[in-house]
Amino acid sequence: MKKIVILSIVSVLLALWTGTLAAAPPKVGGPLSDITLSAPKDSGDKDYLGWGWGNSFKIPEIKAPYVLIEIFSMYCPYCQGEAPNVNKLYAKIQANPKLKDKIRLIGIGVGNTAFEVNTFRTRYKIPFPLFPDADYVIHKQVGEVRTPYFIGVKINADGTTRILYSQLGVLGDVDQFLTQFTSLTDLK
Amino acid sequence: MKNHLSRFSGAIGLVILILVWTGSAFALSDAYKNNIYSPGLLKPVDSVLKVKVGGPAPDFTLPAVNGKRVSLSQFRGKKNVVLSFVPAAWTPVCSDQWPGYNMIQDIFDDHDAVLLGITVDNIPTLYSWTNQMGQLWFPVLSDFWPHGKVARTYGILRSDGVAERALFVIDKKGIIRYIDVHNINQRPPLEALVDELDKLR
Numbered sequence: 001m002k003k004i005v006i007l008s009i010v011s012v013l014l015a016l017w018t019g020t021l022a023a024a025p026p027k028v029g030g031p032l033s034d035i036t037l038s039a040p041k042d043s044g045d046k047d048y049l050g051w052g053w054g055n056s057f058k059i060p061e062i063k064a065p066y067v068l069i070e071i072f073s074m075y076c077p078y079c080q081g082e083a084p085n086v087n088k089l090y091a092k093i094q095a096n097p098k099l100k101d102k103i104r105l106i107g108i109g110v111g112n113t114a115f116e117v118n119t120f121r122t123r124y125k126i127p128f129p130l131f132p133d134a135d136y137v138i139h140k141q142v143g144e145v146r147t148p149y150f151i152g153v154k155i156n157a158d159g160t161t162r163i164l165y166s167q168l169g170v171l172g173d174v175d176q177f178l179t180q181f182t183s184l185t186d187l188k
Numbered sequence: 189m190k191n192h193l194s195r196f197s198g199a200i201g202l203v204i205l206i207l208v209w210t211g212s213a214f215a216l217s218d219a220y221k222n223n224i225y226s227p228g229l230l231k232p233v234d235s236v237l238k239v240k241v242g243g244p245a246p247d248f249t250l251p252a253v254n255g256k257r258v259s260l261s262q263f264r265g266k267k268n269v270v271l272s273f274v275p276a277a278w279t280p281v282c283s284d285q286w287p288g289y290n291m292i293q294d295i296f297d298d299h300d301a302v303l304l305g306i307t308v309d310n311i312p313t314l315y316s317w318t319n320q321m322g323q324l325w326f327p328v329l330s331d332f333w334p335h336g337k338v339a340r341t342y343g344i345l346r347s348d349g350v351a352e353r354a355l356f357v358i359d360k361k362g363i364i365r366y367i368d369v370h371n372i373n374q375r376p377p378l379e380a381l382v383d384e385l386d387k388l389r
Binding site: 144146147 | 379382
């Protein structure tokens with residue numbers, strides 16, 4: 001009887017614990033976690049993402065074959081320093097007719113409220129959509145990575161995803177990065 | 189038997205609490221790499237305020253990391269003042285909070301406010317720590333010696349000798365207009381502070 005009671009307690013507690021555990025960091029070749037984002041309010045953001053959904057959406061619903069996700073925080077000095085470089089990457093993608101409609105760039109502000117994400121966006125004049133993750137829900141889904149962290153994802157026709165790129169730290173030279181990233185895609 | 193069981197489940201509970209906490213996510217910036225010490229989950233507030241909203245803010249003079257000495261009274265009649273006490277250098281939440289404020293000097297300027305960052309650490313520690321945050325636009329003050337004297341005066345010195353994570357908004361007349369002695373384990377949302385600064389207009 002004693003053993004059964006102890007085993008039950010351990011099982012329940014273990015189940016509770018594993019429920020709060022973070023997923024592993026995004027692994028190249030594997031699928032992206034099932035991330036849900038709130039609908040952007042900005043009509044430009046909606047157009048950019050190919051808006052056709054309700055109050056929330058999932059990454060594979062974005063109307064482009066490739067999505068590059070920056071995991072950042074308004075409170076992260078490296079993310080602040082990297083913001084102009086990521087803006088430059090966006091501009092390069094948009095200026096390239098081969099890439100313009102194929103790659104979408106989004107940012108997810110981990111531990112940031114909507115106000116904080118908007119403050120970051122305003123401060124650095126960020127032209128692509130940013131989403132708050134105030135309660136670290138998405139952060140847990142992507143393995144609680146440090147910031148900034150970049151995840152490149154292929155969205156397959158059947159709605160499944162495959163991670164092509166998964167890297168901690170700043171991008172470095174954006175031309176080199178873009179060459180490297182596109183070499184992983186069929187956009188070469 | 190009952191005693192054993194309750195002790196056993198208590199221990200398991202504690203282990204789980206610690207494991208859950210270590211998964212917590214502050215100071216994520218790669219700027220800090222592995223240099224952040226996690227103190228674990230702390231008692232949210234561990235002091236009793238000695239000042240109140242509507243009352244005068246006690247004056248102080250403290251040394252700053254930049255080598256100057258800064259007094260609260262030097263801003264009287266000139267600037268609103270935000271005091272941001274954080275518990276300790278090289279700890280998770282504190283290492284996030286000021287880099288966030290560093291990004292929004294324009295918001296402080298728009299509200300005719302200055303920000304003073306204060307901890308009970310000594311100057312060399314604060315120097316090394318704040319260097320990881322980039323160039324800070326606001327003074328960082330050391331309430332190290334006599335240890336935590338200013339924090340104690342305000343009633344925010346915890347029993348282990350560190351300050352609370354606390355924000356004070358003080359108007360140009362030197363009157364405290366807002367106090368947030370925040371849960372030490374969490375970062376105060378920026379909008380709460382900005383709302384209070386808006387009220388000074």
